Amino acid sequence: MRVCIVGAGSIGGFVAARFALAGETVTVVARGANLAAIQRDGIVIEHADGSTQQSPVRAVLRLADAGVQDLIILAVKAHQVADVVGDIDQVMHEQTVVIPMQNGVPWWYFQRQASPYEGQPIESVDPGGRLMRLIDPRRIVGCVVYPACELVAPGRVRHVEGERFPLGEIDGSRTERVENLSALFVRAGFKAPVLDAVRNEIWLKLWGNLSFNPISALAHATLADICDFPLSRELAASMMREAQAVATRLGASFRVTLEKRIDGAGKVGHHKTSMLQDVESGRDPEIDALVGSVIELGRITDTPTPHLQTVYALIKLLGRRISAEGISVRAHASRAVAQVA
Numbered sequence: 001m002r003v004c005i006v007g008a009g010s011i012g013g014f015v016a017a018r019f020a021l022a023g024e025t026v027t028v029v030a031r032g033a034n035l036a037a038i039q040r041d042g043i044v045i046e047h048a049d050g051s052t053q054q055s056p057v058r059a060v061l062r063l064a065d066a067g068v069q070d071l072i073i074l075a076v077k078a079h080q081v082a083d084v085v086g087d088i089d090q091v092m093h094e095q096t097v098v099i100p101m102q103n104g105v106p107w108w109y110f111q112r113q114a115s116p117y118e119g120q121p122i123e124s125v126d127p128g129g130r131l132m133r134l135i136d137p138r139r140i141v142g143c144v145v146y147p148a149c150e151l152v153a154p155g156r157v158r159h160v161e162g163e164r165f166p167l168g169e170i171d172g173s174r175t176e177r178v179e180n181l182s183a184l185f186v187r188a189g190f191k192a193p194v195l196d197a198v199r200n201e202i203w204l205k206l207w208g209n210l211s212f213n214p215i216s217a218l219a220h221a222t223l224a225d226i227c228d229f230p231l232s233r234e235l236a237a238s239m240m241r242e243a244q245a246v247a248t249r250l251g252a253s254f255r256v257t258l259e260k261r262i263d264g265a266g267k268v269g270h271h272k273t274s275m276l277q278d279v280e281s282g283r284d285p286e287i288d289a290l291v292g293s294v295i296e297l298g299r300i301t302d303t304p305t306p307h308l309q310t311v312y313a314l315i316k317l318l319g320r321r322i323s324a325e326g327i328s329v330r331a332h333a334s335r336a337v338a339q340v341a
Helices: 010-021 032-041 078-084 127-134 176-187 198-219 223-228 230-249 258-268 274-281 288-300 306-325
Strands: 002-006 025-029 043-046 052-055 058-060 069-074 092-100 141-143 148-153 156-161 167-169
Touching (some): 002 010, 010 043, 078 127, 092 176, 141 198, 167 176, 198 223, 198 230, 198 288, 198 306, 230 306, 274 306
Parallel strands (some): 002 069, 025 058, 043 156, 069 092
Antiparallel strands (some): 043 052, 148 156
């Protein structure tokens, strides 16, 4: 299968490398030092056990340069999608499938779904409904990203943990194409169960991201830090309860309890969330898809979200400073040693 992965960062690079190693024809769209490194050496995966694998993949600067593809995976941040898919029609044939791999509420949430909000754009992730116009929703297969990875150097991805990429048609149907896509992921060594209600799984993943990500970025804390400290754990729980109320108003359900979801995040250990990695690297953090979108859905459904709004204001301010001033924020351990008199 001809697969184009737009964005060769931590997750995009991980998926691209594994697909290529499984024998698929893979092209990645990258830029800067990452593009140069992949064109020179391919993508290197660092596994949790310390071993490495090098995967030769083709790398191009623009999506239009990729050629016609059977599957397009959008692995850039939610706020970057609109900037990179303007020429997506040039690389699609009639049956080309698009799998968005963004965290948070997807722009297509109210598409192909029988609800009072059918076809309504979500301004925080798709201002003016541009993505809705560019990408036919019939091409979209939903996906939830569970692996934790880090881009440790250009063209080099460290896999921390996780193998699951649940998939689902956004209208809830069980089709041959989603079964074939699941088989594709499995051939690459992933777990890709086909879901009848992919939006429920999106909320389950988002439940943690909307709380742990901004708290970690503001406090420079890992998942274990947040879950083990009572005050931050309760803040995360309060944000999650508000999100659950919004999701319930929209007909979604959760297959695990709130406490179990928090405990699961804590078991990941001292992993830096993607938002903390962005703040430390001086990149614009992914705020609106993870937090702003839920606040927007709260307004749509008349559901209060005070804790989410407070944390959103703080992380949004930090993101504004990063963008406007070009700063990065990283915690450094003190080397001072106390002396006993």
